[in-house]
Amino acid sequence: xxxxxxxxxxxxxxxxxxxxxxxxxxxxxxxxxxxxxxxxxxxxxxxxxxxxxxxxxxxxxxxxxxxxxxxxxxxxxxxxxxxxxxxxxxxxxxxxxxxxxxxxxxxxxxxxxxxxxxxxxxxxxxxxxxxxxxxxxxxxxxxxxxxxxxxxxxxxxxxxxxxxxxxxxxxxxxxxxxxxxxxxxxxxxxxxxxxxxxxxxxxxxxxxxxxxxxxxxxxxxxxxxxxxxxxxxxxxxxxxxxxxxxxxxxxxxxxxxxxxxxxxxxxxxxxxxxxxxxxxxxxxxxxxxxxxxxxxxxxxxxxxxxxxxxxxxx
Numbered sequence: 001x002x003x004x005x006x007x008x009x010x011x012x013x014x015x016x017x018x019x020x021x022x023x024x025x026x027x028x029x030x031x032x033x034x035x036x037x038x039x040x041x042x043x044x045x046x047x048x049x050x051x052x053x054x055x056x057x058x059x060x061x062x063x064x065x066x067x068x069x070x071x072x073x074x075x076x077x078x079x080x081x082x083x084x085x086x087x088x089x090x091x092x093x094x095x096x097x098x099x100x101x102x103x104x105x106x107x108x109x110x111x112x113x114x115x116x117x118x119x120x121x122x123x124x125x126x127x128x129x130x131x132x133x134x135x136x137x138x139x140x141x142x143x144x145x146x147x148x149x150x151x152x153x154x155x156x157x158x159x160x161x162x163x164x165x166x167x168x169x170x171x172x173x174x175x176x177x178x179x180x181x182x183x184x185x186x187x188x189x190x191x192x193x194x195x196x197x198x199x200x201x202x203x204x205x206x207x208x209x210x211x212x213x214x215x216x217x218x219x220x221x222x223x224x225x226x227x228x229x230x231x232x233x234x235x236x237x238x239x240x241x242x243x244x245x246x247x248x249x250x251x252x253x254x255x256x257x258x259x260x261x262x263x264x265x266x267x268x269x270x271x272x273x274x275x276x277x278x279x280x281x282x283x284x285x286x287x288x289x290x291x292x293x294x295x296x297x298x299x300x301x302x303x304x305x306x307x308x309x310x311x312x313x314x
Contacts, residue, residue, distance in 0.1 A: 004061030008294035009054050009101065011067040012110060012286040013046075015039060015085035015137040015187075019284070020053035022062075023291040027121075027302070031057045043088040050093070051100055058101055065097055066106045066294030068113040068286050070138070078107040084173070085137060106293035110134075111158065113289025114246055114281075115142025115149070120292055120302070122281045123244045130242040131234055133160060134285070135227070135249040139181045145238055161185065165229035183226035186249050193219045207252045224256065228263035235264070235274055246279035253278060 007030060012019040014037060021032040035053055038045040054065060071083030078094015094105045115132040118124040119142075124132055128147040134140055139161030143150040150157045161181030162174050169178030170192075182188050186203035193201050197215040209216040231243055250256060257278050265273045281288055295302050 004059070006063045006298075007059065007061050008063060008291055008298065009058050009065040009097075009103075010287045010290035010294055011050060011054050011065070011097075012113075012284075012290055013037065013050060013067065013069045013086070014110065014286075015070065018049055018053050019287050020057045021287055021291070022057040022059055023288075023294075025295070025300070025302070027288070027291070031059065033057060037086065039086055043086070043091065046086055046088065047091060047093075047096065051096060054097055055100055062101060062103055064104045064106070064294040064298035065101055066108070066113075066290035066292070066297065067093055067097060068108050068110040068290045068293070069093065070110050073107060073109045075106075075108050078105060080107070104294075104297040106290075106297040108289075108293055110286045110289075111140040112142060112149075113293060114285035115144075115289070116292055117281055117285045117289035118142075118244050118246060118279060119144065121288060122246075122279055122285065123277050124242060127242045129238070129240045130244065131160075131231075131238075131240050132244045132246060132279075133227075133231075134247040135185065135245065136247040136283070137185060137187045139185050139227075139230075139247075141234075143238065160230050160234060163230050163233060165226045165233075180226045180230040184223040184230075184249075186247075189219055189223050189249075192222070203249060204252070207255050210255070220255075221259070224259040225263055227256075228260045228267065231260065231264050231276070232267045235268065240274045243274050243276045244279050245276065246281065246283075246285050248283040250278050251282055 007022050007024045010021050018035050022030040069080045072081040080091040080093050094107045098105045111134045114134050118132045124130045130144045132142040141158040141160040143158050162179045164178040165180050166178035170182045172179035172182040189203040193206050206216045210220045261276050
């Protein structure tokens with residue numbers, strides 16, 4: 001028997017689920033699992049779930065691993081410093097997974113990694129001025145200006161979810177009022193529907209019900225308007241060529257894209273709007289970003305996948 005083909009483990013940790021996959025050098029997903037993030041059980045349970053998921057997808061031929069997480073990340077030491085959604089502090093994820101898997105491990109921020117995937121493999125490939133807006137449990141963006149990733153003075157550039165779009169609006173989890181995230185994140189859409197309708201629907205359910213349920217239509221309309229207002233402000237400041245809508249909420253497709261496009265165009269009265277597109281990578285962008293980080297940790301660069309003929313080269 002020959003040597004097993006090289007592959008990497010890619011783990012995307014979110015406040016709702018942990019996505020783990022074994023990904024080959026052509027971007028082929030060889031094995032994949034999704035498990036709930038046991039946030040309510042505390043940090044040790046979350047860390048144990050991450051380690052278990054990574055070990056489950058690992059296989060002979062493994063050369064590296066990448067893990068991406070929300071919050072504040074120390075990429076040099078591979079430490080998850082802080083996450084409000086998960087509740088951990090100073091977790092040495094890189095060292096723990098390295099011990100488990102016996103390979104180099106890269107650790108980075110989930111949205112930053114999704115942006116890397118979009119710029120390398122997705123809609124934003126080759127675009128010098130763009131915004132990758134990741135909409136899931138929260139909302140954050142990756143800003144690319146003049147071909148460079150803009151990090152900001154404190155590495156907090158891109159927190160578009162916390163741009164106030166309604167100055168006297170609802171209180172956001174961050175403590176401000178009227179943030180885009182308070183209306184347009186998947187968690188906020190579910191919360192607002194529950195408050196107004198008195199029953200439970202997740203964001204996908206709100207999208208599905210909007211044609212027949214006036215409350216769902218109201219909540220969804222407020223969400224797309226809030227996103228559009230944030231995009232308009234961003235456009236006036238940085239003049240992007242392209243805005244990519246990604247994350248789990250982008251799986252709504254045209255139901256998200258079309259009202260955002262229309263509202264942005266209506267509000268930009270004196271200039272053309274930027275192109276706005278839904279991610280081609282869907283909710284897996286963070287995971288593909290983790291795979292790219294892992295291949296880099298193994299000394300390779302990748303392009304042209306998923307779904308193409310590209311590969312990873314030394």
